[in-house]
Amino acid sequence: MENEAKKSPASRLSIGVDFGGTYVKLALVRFEERNYKIVGYSFFPTKQYSRQGLIEQLIIRIIKLKAESTFKGLRVRGVGIGVPGRVDFHRGTVLDLTNVHDWRNVSLRDELERKIKVPIFVDNDANLMAYAESKYGAAKGFKDCVCVTMGTGVGGGIIIDGKIYRGANFAAGEIGHISINKNGPTCECGSRGCVERYVGNRFILEEAVQRLRQGAKSSVRERLNGRYENLTLEMLSDAGRRKDPFALNLWNEVGVHMGVVLASVVNMLNPQVIVIGGGVANAGKLILDPMRRTIRERAFSVSCQKLQILSSKCKEKAGIIGAAALALSDRNE
Numbered sequence: 401m402e403n404e405a406k407k408s409p410a411s412r413l414s415i416g417v418d419f420g421g422t423y424v425k426l427a428l429v430r431f432e433e434r435n436y437k438i439v440g441y442s443f444f445p446t447k448q449y450s451r452q453g454l455i456e457q458l459i460i461r462i463i464k465l466k467a468e469s470t471f472k473g474l475r476v477r478g479v480g481i482g483v484p485g486r487v488d489f490h491r492g493t494v495l496d497l498t499n500v501h502d503w504r505n506v507s508l509r510d511e512l513e514r515k516i517k518v519p520i521f522v523d524n525d526a527n528l529m530a531y532a533e534s535k536y537g538a539a540k541g542f543k544d545c546v547c548v549t550m551g552t553g554v555g556g557g558i559i560i561d562g563k564i565y566r567g568a569n570f571a572a573g574e575i576g577h578i579s580i581n582k583n584g585p586t587c588e589c590g591s592r593g594c595v596e597r598y599v600g601n602r603f604i605l606e607e608a609v610q611r612l613r614q615g616a617k618s619s620v621r622e623r624l625n626g627r628y629e630n631l632t633l634e635m636l637s638d639a640g641r642r643k644d645p646f647a648l649n650l651w652n653e654v655g656v657h658m659g660v661v662l663a664s665v666v667n668m669l670n671p672q673v674i675v676i677g678g679g680v681a682n683a684g685k686l687i688l689d690p691m692r693r694t695i696r697e698r699a700f701s702v703s704c705q706k707l708q709i710l711s712s713k714c715k716e717k718a719g720i721i722g723a724a725a726l727a728l729s730d731r732n733e
C-alpha cells in the first residue's frame with residue numbers, strides 16, 4: 401500500500417476483459433483521475449475452446465496480468481468482464497450468450513473468484529461500452545447518456561445518473577430491436593421490422609449489392625468490376641465522401657432509419673448525450689447528419705435543447721475500458 405501511495409495517490413489498477421464471439425481480449429488498465437492507460441494486454445480466439453476451456457484460459461491469463469502488475473508497484477483492485485449476452489449482474493451469472501454456444505446460467509463470477517482472489521464483475525458488453533463512454537469517453541462529464549453500437553447488430557447501453565440501467569431482467573437497451581415497420585422483415589428476435597434489419601452492416605451491404613445489380617449508377621460499381629461480393633462499408637463511405645449520389649443516398653437512409661428510432665429514445669429518456677459507435681458508425685457525418693436532422697424533426701424540441709449526438713471516443717477499446725472501469729466501482733451500483 402505504501403508503494404502504491406508513493407506512485408500516485410489517484411492511480412488505480414484493474415483488469416478489463418472483452419469476451420467477444422471471435423476473440424477474448426484482456427487488458428491491464430491504469431486509471432488516473434479521469435484518464436486511463438492500457439499497461440498490459442493479452443488475447444485468445446474464442447471458438448477454439450469449450451466453455452470450461454474458456455474459463456480456464458481466462459483464469460490463466462488474468463493471473464498472468466495480475467502478476468505483471470506487482471512489478472509496477474500497484475495492486476489489481478478487480479476484474480471486469482463484458483460478455484455478448486444477458487447477465488445477472490448482481491449474481492455474476494451469465495444467463496445466455498449470442499454467438500457463443502453452451503453458455504446458459506454460468507456462474508462465471510463464482511468460478512473465477514474461487515481461483516482469483518480479487519472482486520470479479522460480469523456485465524453485458526453494450527452496457528460496458530456505454531459505461532466507458534460515460535466515464536472516460538465522449539459522454540464524460542454527463543450524468544445521462546445512451547450509447548449505440550452499430551455493427552453486425554445494433555446494441556445499446558443506457559446510463560442514468562452515472563449508473564448502468566439494466567432493467568428488471570437485465571435486458572434493457574436493445575435499441576436494435578425497436579421496430580420501424582410493423583410489417584417489415586422478420587427478425588431473429590421474433591419481431592418484425594427491427595431497425596437492425598435495416599442498418600446492420602450485413603443488411604447495408606446486401607441492400608447496396610441488390611441496387612447495384614439492378615443497375616444503380618455509382619463509382620462503386622466501377623471499383624467492383626462485377627465482383628459484388630468484394631463490396632465493403634469502407635468503399636461505400638469513401639464513395640460517400642467523394643459525393644457519389646448512390647452512396648450518399650444509402651448512408652442517408654441508414655441515418656434516417658436510426659434517427660427515427662433515436663427520436664423515440666429521446667422522447668422516452670430525454671438524455672443529454674447519445675454516443676454512436678461501431679463499424680457502421682465509421683461512416684461519420686454521412687450518417688450522423690441525417691440522424692441528427694431526423695431526431696430534431698421528430699422528437700420533442702424541448703428534449704433536443706441540450707441533446708448532443710457524438711461519435712464514440714473509446715472506439716474498439718470501449719468494451720475493455722468499460723469492463724476495467726466497472727471493476728473499480730461499487731458492486732451494489
Ligand SMILES: [Zn+2]
Pocket residue numbers: 576577587588589590591592594596
Ligand atoms: Zn429484432
